[in-house]
Amino acid sequence: xxxxxxxxxxxxxxxxxxxxxxxxxxxxxxxxxxxxxxxxxxxxxxxxxxxxxxxxxxxxxxxxxxxxxxxxxxxxxxxxxxxxxxxxxxxxxxxxxxxxx
Amino acid sequence: xxxxxxxxxxxxxxxxxxxxxxxxxxxxxxxxxxxxxxxxxxxxxxxxxxxxxxxxxxxxxxxxxxxxxxxxxxxxxxxxxxxxxxxxxxxxxxxxxxxxxxxxxxxxxxxxxxxxxxxxxxxxxxxxxxxxxxxxxxxxxxxxxxxxxxxxxxxxxxxxxxxxx
Numbered sequence: 417x418x419x420x421x422x423x424x425x426x427x428x429x430x431x432x433x434x435x436x437x438x439x440x441x442x443x444x445x446x447x448x449x450x451x452x453x454x455x456x457x458x459x460x461x462x463x464x465x466x467x468x469x470x471x472x473x474x475x476x477x478x479x480x481x482x483x484x485x486x487x488x489x490x491x492x493x494x495x496x497x498x499x500x501x502x503x504x505x506x507x508x509x510x511x512x513x514x515x516x517x
Numbered sequence: 518x519x520x521x522x523x524x525x526x527x528x529x530x531x532x533x534x535x536x537x538x539x540x541x542x543x544x545x546x547x548x549x550x551x552x553x554x555x556x557x558x559x560x561x562x563x564x565x566x567x568x569x570x571x572x573x574x575x576x577x578x579x580x581x582x583x584x585x586x587x588x589x590x591x592x593x594x595x596x597x598x599x600x601x602x603x604x605x606x607x608x609x610x611x612x613x614x615x616x617x618x619x620x621x622x623x624x625x626x627x628x629x630x631x632x633x634x635x636x637x638x639x640x641x642x643x644x645x646x647x648x649x650x651x652x653x654x655x656x657x658x659x660x661x662x663x664x665x666x667x668x669x670x671x672x673x674x675x676x677x678x679x680x681x682x
Binding site for chain 1: 526530534536552560562565584588590617618621649650669670672673676
C-alpha cells in the first residue's frame with residue numbers, strides 16, 4: 417500500500433475538525449448539515465484506512481451502515497428544515513429557539 | 518500513486534474548507550460534491566472499490582441532490598444578511614477545535630504499535646468479500662439498516678406532509 421495508515425488518520429482528523437468548525441461557526445442549518453456529512457465522511461475514511469491496515473472487511477461493512485444512516489439522517493433532517501422554514505421563515509439556528517435551548 | 522494520494526488529500530481538505538467558509542450555500546453544495554468525489558478517489562487508492570462506488574452513488578448522487586433541492590426550495594436571499602458570530606463564541610469555538618486537534622494528534626503519534634509502516638496489498642476491498650461479509654456475519658445489521666431506511670421514509674413523508682386543520 418502507498419501511504420502509512422497514520423497519514424490516513426491525520427487526514428480524517430483534519431476533515432473531522434473542518435466539520436466541527438462548520439457546525440460551530442455557521443448559523444445556517446443547511447451548512448451545518450453539510451458539515452455533519454463531512455464529519456461522517458471523515459469517520460468513514462478512518463474506518464477504511466484501518467480496515468485496510470488490519471486486512472479485515474469489517475470496517476467496510478461499517479462504512480456501508482454509516483452511509484445508510486447518513487442517507488436516513490439527511491432525509492429526515494432536511495424534511496425538518498423544510499417544515500421549520502414553512503413555519504418560521506428562517507433557517508438561522510439562533511432564531512430557532514422554540515425550546516429555549 | 519503516493520503522490521496521487523497526497524494530491525487528492527489536499528484537494529479534499531481544500532474543498533471541505535470551501536464548504537464551511539463559503540457564504541453561498543449553492544457553492545458550498547458544489548464544493549461538497551467535489552469533496553465527496555475526492556474522498557471516493559481516496560477510497561479507490563486505499564483499495565476499497567465497493568465503498569468508493571457507494572460513496573459516489575449515495576453521497577454525490579442521492580444526498581447532494583436532496584441538498585440542492587432543499588436549497589432551491591428555500592429562500593436564499595437572507596443568507597447574506599445572517600448575523601455574524603460574537604467574538605467570544607468564535608474564540609471559544611476555535612479554542613475547542615484546537616484542543617481536539619492537538620489531543621487526537623498526540624494520541625495518534627503516541628499510539629504505539631506500527632501505525633507508521635506502509636500497508637500491504639490485499640483483496641479485502643473487492644465487492645465479493647464485502648458482499649460475503651454483509652450476507653453472512655452482518656446479516657442482522659444489514660436487515661436493521663433496511664428497517665432504518667423504512668423508518669426514515671415514513672418519517673420524512675409525515676414531516677413533509679402539509680397539516681390539514
